[in-house]
Amino acid sequence: MFDFLDGYDLLGAFWVTVQLTVYSALGSLIWGTLLAGMKVSPVPLMRGFATGYVNVVRNIPLTVIIVFSSLGLYSTLNISLGASEITDVNFRLAVLALSAYTAAFVCEALRSGINTVPVGQAEAARALGLSFTQVLRLIILPQAFRSVVNPLSNVLIALTKNTTVASAIGVMEASYLMKGMIENEAQLILISAVFAFGFIVLTLPTGLILGWVSKKVAVKR
Amino acid sequence: MSSVLYDAQGPRAKRRNILYTVLFVLVAAAVVWWVYDGLASKHQLDWIKWKPFFTSSQPWETFIWPGFQNTIKAAFFALIIALPLGALFGIGRLSEHRWMRAPSAVVVEFFRAIPVLILMVIANQAYSEYTELDPETRLLYAVITGLVLYNASVLAEIVRAGILTLPSGQTDAAKAIGMRKGQTMVFVLLPQAVTAMLPAIVSQIVVIVKDTALGGAVLSFPELLASVRPMAANYGANTIACFTIIAVIYIALNFSLTSFASWLERRLRRAKKSTGAVVGTGPGGAPETVGAPVVIMDSSAS
Numbered sequence: 001m002f003d004f005l006d007g008y009d010l011l012g013a014f015w016v017t018v019q020l021t022v023y024s025a026l027g028s029l030i031w032g033t034l035l036a037g038m039k040v041s042p043v044p045l046m047r048g049f050a051t052g053y054v055n056v057v058r059n060i061p062l063t064v065i066i067v068f069s070s071l072g073l074y075s076t077l078n079i080s081l082g083a084s085e086i087t088d089v090n091f092r093l094a095v096l097a098l099s100a101y102t103a104a105f106v107c108e109a110l111r112s113g114i115n116t117v118p119v120g121q122a123e124a125a126r127a128l129g130l131s132f133t134q135v136l137r138l139i140i141l142p143q144a145f146r147s148v149v150n151p152l153s154n155v156l157i158a159l160t161k162n163t164t165v166a167s168a169i170g171v172m173e174a175s176y177l178m179k180g181m182i183e184n185e186a187q188l189i190l191i192s193a194v195f196a197f198g199f200i201v202l203t204l205p206t207g208l209i210l211g212w213v214s215k216k217v218a219v220k221r
Numbered sequence: 222m223s224s225v226l227y228d229a230q231g232p233r234a235k236r237r238n239i240l241y242t243v244l245f246v247l248v249a250a251a252v253v254w255w256v257y258d259g260l261a262s263k264h265q266l267d268w269i270k271w272k273p274f275f276t277s278s279q280p281w282e283t284f285i286w287p288g289f290q291n292t293i294k295a296a297f298f299a300l301i302i303a304l305p306l307g308a309l310f311g312i313g314r315l316s317e318h319r320w321m322r323a324p325s326a327v328v329v330e331f332f333r334a335i336p337v338l339i340l341m342v343i344a345n346q347a348y349s350e351y352t353e354l355d356p357e358t359r360l361l362y363a364v365i366t367g368l369v370l371y372n373a374s375v376l377a378e379i380v381r382a383g384i385l386t387l388p389s390g391q392t393d394a395a396k397a398i399g400m401r402k403g404q405t406m407v408f409v410l411l412p413q414a415v416t417a418m419l420p421a422i423v424s425q426i427v428v429i430v431k432d433t434a435l436g437g438a439v440l441s442f443p444e445l446l447a448s449v450r451p452m453a454a455n456y457g458a459n460t461i462a463c464f465t466i467i468a469v470i471y472i473a474l475n476f477s478l479t480s481f482a483s484w485l486e487r488r489l490r491r492a493k494k495s496t497g498a499v500v501g502t503g504p505g506g507a508p509e510t511v512g513a514p515v516v517i518m519d520s521s522a523s
Contacts, residue, residue, distance in 0.1 A: 064467065132234075135226060
């Protein structure tokens with residue numbers, strides 16, 4: 001029944017999806033945290049920059065950003081991010097685009113987390129003489145991160161699904177393989193079911209595990 | 222000004238902020254210079270590459286406007302089909318009968334877990350195998366089908382959250398005056414829930430508009446993003462200029478929708494007549510509004 005799978009590297013394609021997700025998740029977490037830090041900083045210019053970035057990036061389709069990274073950055077400006085082979089170039093550009101896009105949502109989630117920390121916490125920290133960066137790093141962010149596990153897990157699930165857009169620039173992940181398979185094999189329903197199942201396997205545990213973690217680590221107030 | 226993070230600033234803090242500002246400006250200037258230099262050395266900033274968009278209406282009439290129309294068409298039909306479907310499944314999930322609740326839950330969770338792109342590709346193939354649609358209509362149908370399946374399930378969650386924000390007294394009162402379950406839903410619960418849901422629905426429109434671009438990139442449905450390639454080919458490899466124009470259109474359209482949603486949310490939260498509960502727009506955006514929308518109960522609204 002499943003012989004149509006012969007000759008296709010199903011696991012390999014899903015492995016690329018997982019790699020895209022993990023690298024982009026790390027990238028967007030770092031960049032998103034920096035953005036959130038800027039957004040709550042006392043420097044008006046940084047606040048303005050972070051707000052502008054989030055508003056612009058949130059309102060552009062991810063597809064436009066990813067296609068731009070290939071047609072604009074690579075083909076026009078020859079930016080290849082240090083890779084020489086075209087598959088590597090596409091993969092790295094996709095990670096860059098996904099990180100830049102997802103960071104806006106990470107930033108929003110973190111900022112809402114910072115707002116849940118009671119003012120008294122920061123006031124107490126300042127009374128001890130901690131500086132802004134110390135307050136942010138030692139007192140606010142640890143509490144904020146614990147309260148945003150749930151929103152962040154939603155962002156992560158969305159990112160997992162968004163990696164499919166990378167197929168638009170030829171990254172050979174799951175949806176790229178699926179597109180090829182349903183053109184060549186007359187097994188539309190079975191193929192669809194296999195890939196649907198694959199994505200459910202990737203996203204469902206993420207939601208369940210992180211949901212459990214978020215209950216576990218939430219600061220009880 | 223003070224916030225959770227800092228107080229009104231003293232002289233030292235002010236000096237430090239100025240230092241940070243200067244450093245930030247320096248870094249930003251370096252980045253801008255690097256980008257400018259990169260663009261200029263590839264002749265992407267030459268006036269000839271940008272001229273077509275500002276001096277003639279030809280690119281707008283030939284490429285951008287038809288693409289924009291297709292984007293809006295797909296988004297509009299997806300929305301008006303997904304809304305009632307979403308309402309149906311949202312209410313289904315709240316039913317007292319397991320035989321209604323369980324299938325609704327399965328359908329909603331299933332279509333939320335699958336990427337829209339995959340839904341579109343499957344729909345496209347299914348239409349080409351099992352129907353006689355001509356290719357142009359088929360692409361439009363495929364894009365709309367993909368968008369509807371995903372967004373109806375997200376809207377179902379919004380509807381469910383909206384109805385759950387209502388105080389149980391509303392149902393009790395409706396029962397007390399002898400309304401049937403259907404009547405309670407149609408005349409009492411839904412009208413109130415719609416107000417609470419409006420901001421979330423408006424921000425879902427942004428998600429739908431953004432996702433239409435998938436149709437252009439993956440199925441070559443001739444929407445706004447798809448007009449970049451022919452345009453860049455036609456006006457002398459002005460890829461950067463074309464992308465800039467397209468991005469600005471998307472941003473203008475979606476930013477007005479996002480702003481409208483947050484204005485609506487603030488307004489509803491202030492409104493005296495409502496319960497003050499609003500289904501928040503969440504950290505949503507793109508194919509990423511997953512998970513139940515955040516229900517924000519604001520007790521300070523009175």
